[in-house]
Amino acid sequence: MDSMTTFKRPALTLLALSFALATAFSTAPAIAQTDTVADRWDLTALYQDDAAFDADAKQLDAQLKQLASCRGQLGASAARLKSCLDLYAEARKRVGRLTSYASQYYDQDTGDGKGNQLNQRAALLGNTFAQATTFIQPEILALGSKRIDALLAKDKGLQLYRFQLTSMLRNAPHTLDGAGEQLLAQFGLATGSAASVYRTLANSEVPWPTVKLSNGKEVRLDQAAYTKYRGDDNRADRKLVFDAFFGKWKDYERTFGETLYGQLKTDAAYAKVRRYADSQSAALDSDNLPPAVYQTLIAQTNANLPTLHRYFKLRARMLGVSDLAYYDIYAPLLKSDRTFPLAEGKRMMLASAAPLGTDYVTALTAAANARWMDVYPRPRKAAGAYMNGEAYDVHPFVLLNYTDNYEAVSTLTHEWGHAMHSVLANKAQPSIYAPYSIFVAEIASTTNEALLLEHQLSVAKDDDERLLYLGAALEGLRGTFFRQAMFAEFEAAIHAKVDQGEALTGEQMTAIYADILKRYHGEAQGVMKIDPAYALEWAYVPHFYHGFYVFQYATSIAAAQDFAQRILAKEPGALAAYLKMLASGGSAYPYELVKAAGVDLATPKPYQALVARMNSIMDRIEAIESKRGK
Secondary structure (H helix, E strand, O other): OEOOOEEEOHHHHHHHHHOEOOOOOOOOOOOOOOOOHHHOOOHHHOOOOHHHHHHHHHHHHHHHHHHHOOOOOOOOOHHHHHHHHHHHHHHHHHHHHHHHHHHHHHHHOOOOHHHHHHHHHHHHHHHHHHHHOOOHHHHHHHHHHHHHHHHHHHOHHHHHHHHHHHHHHHOHHHOOOHHHHHHHHHOOOOOOHHHHHHHHHHHHHOOOOEEEOOOOOEEEOOHHHHHHHOOOOOHHHHHHHHHHHHHHHHHOHHHHHHHHHHHHHHHHHHHHHOOOOOHHHHHHHOOOOOHHHHHHHHHHHHHOHHHHHHHHHHHHHHHOOOOOEHHHOOOOOOOOOOOOOHHHHHHHHHHHOHHHOHHHHHHHHHHHOOOOEEOOOOOOOOOOOEEEOOOOOOOOEEEOOOOOOHHHHHHHHHHHHHHHHHHHHHHHOOOOOOOOOHHHHHHHHHHHHHHHHHHHHHHOOOHHHHHHHHHHHHHHHHHHHHHHHHHHHHHHHHHHHHHOOOOOOHHHHHHHHHHHHHHHOOOOOOOOEOOHHHHHHHHHOHHHHOOOOOHHHHHHHHHHHHHHHHHHOOOOOHHHHHHHHHHOOOOOOHHHHHHHOOOOOOOOHHHHHHHHHHHHHHHHHHHHHHHOOO
């Protein structure tokens, strides 16, 4: 999908692997790299060997048995409540370390059966933890706020858990009794079947077509090949790729409609069981996000579609086509022979981070030169890029597939923005509050990307280089703001139908997606003609199996533009407020953290600022083109 890469929690591997920024101004193809030990992460920082992993898994089992003795005892005394919450925090921290090791061991070589076994084992451990701790929230709710306040007053050490406890009490209307929570936890391993079927079918079993490009090359058009060839220089080849690829999805429209409908029904059922008005309310309430955030994002995106249409008109002019089509949106507008080897990419990243302060740069420098990162692509290594910050007592880990182009530098900067977020949060917060919401996470990464752009523009030697950076930024805004908001609007539409008890087929999903696709791409205004065959794109997007997730990419890039501009302008207090937000981890609700740092994502202002930024970039590109007589 056309968005940034993402930070990774073990349960969201699919999402971590599926985001890739498709830049409009492409750089030279990847240069073959020598993959040395120094370029790979050192997982022995987590566990020295299998025996150490096994020992920690046994320790988790022992902790969960201890935790079982807390059942019915949470209100016995302040000391007892604290000891049980301490035990919960330690067990949760251990689960994070175990699952981090398992998922990363698998990702470094997906063909190694040991990694798959570790992943399955870690998933079972995580589910066992979930089941073993289901009694906590119902018991806290049964105690009630008055009793909890009294216990908090009796033990200063218990104050650490005030936010955790008040968050549980806030969820009282949506929490079942102990038996009910235990039952829901037991369904945990079964409710991901729709996503699992999608992954297996889409990645392993669909018989992808083979197409012959204009240069005579035959290509088996699976998802990776589609991503590679959809931006081909030859327009006829681009159309051939789109027609064949989405034609194959059309063959499976009914099946993928069933898998996604199954996920939507699961989401609706959970929302209903937990007494939410609908699936969207349930998803937003997990982070206490105001509905106005989602509503304002969609409203502002639609209000500013003329800016997106302006971008498409600029693209048509630069491509030299009068009838821009959907298969033209990935074609490179400018070729560049520039390459950015890893050492230069790191140098660019560190230089661009200077506005974040000496302490930040010093810590980033040390981390980026340690073995926290698996850098280069290789056979059987997981695709994409992510940051995993779940190993609280160790350090974050970064997976890349670095290819020496500017996109790779941007991804490097993005993922280390995530990693530094974890470094700051882990340093400032106890383990229970170090993990943070995606709502804040993507701000940390995209702010660093915005700083990278500004730095590179300040040192660019000529207009060709400036166009390279401006084009990458422009396509990033298009793909991360407008496209993810479009996905969010589609999600809201299909979830609403299922929440209301309506059946939904693959064909109906295609019709809904087609209407939204045409509106966003300006078909009625003559900007772009959308071939109905391409409306099967909804089936290709794996994000929809993780409901109401992607809208946070759009909100985050809007916030990031605001933070970056204020930090660069050296607005008094802006940097301190931003770093405080990162260091806060999950110690407060994410919307409130971002608002306290100076950006209110429930108001139009940050979205309007992003659109103004996008127009400014297009102004600069058009000025360069005009100077060249184009």
